[in-house]
Amino acid sequence: MADDKRPTSFEDFDARLEKLRPQAKAPGPVEPEPPRFQFGPGLQAGIEVVAGVGGGLLLGWGLDRWLGTAPLFLIVFFILGAAAGVLNAYRFMRRLQDAQDKS
Amino acid sequence: MDPLHQFQITPIVPITVAGADVSFTNSSLWMAIAVAAAYLLVMAGTRQHAMVPGRLQSVVELTYEFVAGILRDAAGKEGMRFFPIVFTIFMFILMGNMLGMIPGSFTFTSHIIVTFFMAICVWIGVTVIGFWYHGPRFLGFFVPHGAPKFILPLMVPIEVISYCVRPISLSVRLFCNMMAGHTMLKVFAAFVVSLSAYFVIPGILPAAITVVLLGFEFVVAFLQAYIFTVLTCLYLNDAIHMH
Numbered sequence: 001m002a003d004d005k006r007p008t009s010f011e012d013f014d015a016r017l018e019k020l021r022p023q024a025k026a027p028g029p030v031e032p033e034p035p036r037f038q039f040g041p042g043l044q045a046g047i048e049v050v051a052g053v054g055g056g057l058l059l060g061w062g063l064d065r066w067l068g069t070a071p072l073f074l075i076v077f078f079i080l081g082a083a084a085g086v087l088n089a090y091r092f093m094r095r096l097q098d099a100q101d102k103s
Numbered sequence: 104m105d106p107l108h109q110f111q112i113t114p115i116v117p118i119t120v121a122g123a124d125v126s127f128t129n130s131s132l133w134m135a136i137a138v139a140a141a142y143l144l145v146m147a148g149t150r151q152h153a154m155v156p157g158r159l160q161s162v163v164e165l166t167y168e169f170v171a172g173i174l175r176d177a178a179g180k181e182g183m184r185f186f187p188i189v190f191t192i193f194m195f196i197l198m199g200n201m202l203g204m205i206p207g208s209f210t211f212t213s214h215i216i217v218t219f220f221m222a223i224c225v226w227i228g229v230t231v232i233g234f235w236y237h238g239p240r241f242l243g244f245f246v247p248h249g250a251p252k253f254i255l256p257l258m259v260p261i262e263v264i265s266y267c268v269r270p271i272s273l274s275v276r277l278f279c280n281m282m283a284g285h286t287m288l289k290v291f292a293a294f295v296v297s298l299s300a301y302f303v304i305p306g307i308l309p310a311a312i313t314v315v316l317l318g319f320e321f322v323v324a325f326l327q328a329y330i331f332t333v334l335t336c337l338y339l340n341d342a343i344h345m346h
Contacts, residue, residue: 048272055268084265
């Protein structure tokens with residue numbers, strides 16, 4: 001029923017599109033792409049560092065309490081936890097980038 | 104006027120079992136409402152099975168496609184068998200966050216114990232799945248690829264700790280974002296009242312900020328549900344495919 005009307009409307013649309021095209025392409029300098037999906041990724045990654053240090057400290061403190069080895073494990077796990085936290089933060093940012101590149 | 108008053112847990116039906124307080128609180132009530140809302144939404148949306156979906160069916164189909172897309176991107180086809188639990192987690196957190204935006208309601212995701220329990224369940228589940236798929240070879244997950252042999256005694260503990268703090272960062276992220284946002288909202292809303300007590304005009308400024316924050320808070324509510332889901336899927340991927 002509407003088939004015989006379609007081609008004309010398509011042609012009409014094409015004509016109008018052609019007319020608009022040069023204008024759309026005109027802007028000279030490439031505009032910077034708007035930032036996609038910003039939600040303070042730095043802050044989100046920062047939580048990973050805090051969790052790493054906090055988790056490490058908790059683990060070390062618990063081991064010290066259990067084994068009675070004063071500050072030994074606290075220090076060791078503080079350093080390991082900090083390293084783990086930075087590692088997690090790095091991975092979080094990299095995954096975010098991967099996800100953004102894919103979409 | 105206390106901006107932290109909104110996080111107060113008040114028992115509705117006090118129950119004690121063997122000395123432990125297991126009262127039905129406002130937190131439990133809103134959890135039940137969240138579950139009911141998610142259930143009703145999905146049930147109402149899938150009732151008609153229309154070829155051309157109506158509004159409600161569209162919402163449900165879009166939600167399904169959205170979560171399925173996240174899971175497929177992150178964990179591949181093998182991950183899809185865990186779709187039910189991932190969809191449940193997403194809907195529960197999303198409903199919790201969004202229902203928390205209703206004035207006078209209770210945001211259960213702003214309590215660390217709630218988010219931590221969810222995170223630890225995900226973490227234990229993912230670990231079990233890892234061992235179920237790979238057996239003891241899953242321990243190889245903690246040995247980084249291509250690292251020189253002499254550095255392994257340092258790298259393995261770091262990897263193990265980085266694996267163990269996952270539930271902490273997962274829960275702290277959701278809890279922090281929800282609690283900080285809601286507190287800020289209440290602080291600025293309280294400014295409106297205290298300023299308007301003297302003049303009307305100065306109250307407009309914090310009111311405008313509150314409106315902006317309210318919009319921002321809706322974004323955070325959705326985004327945190329999304330991030331929790333994405334990270335769950337990524338952890339699932341680690342368990343299924345290891346590296």
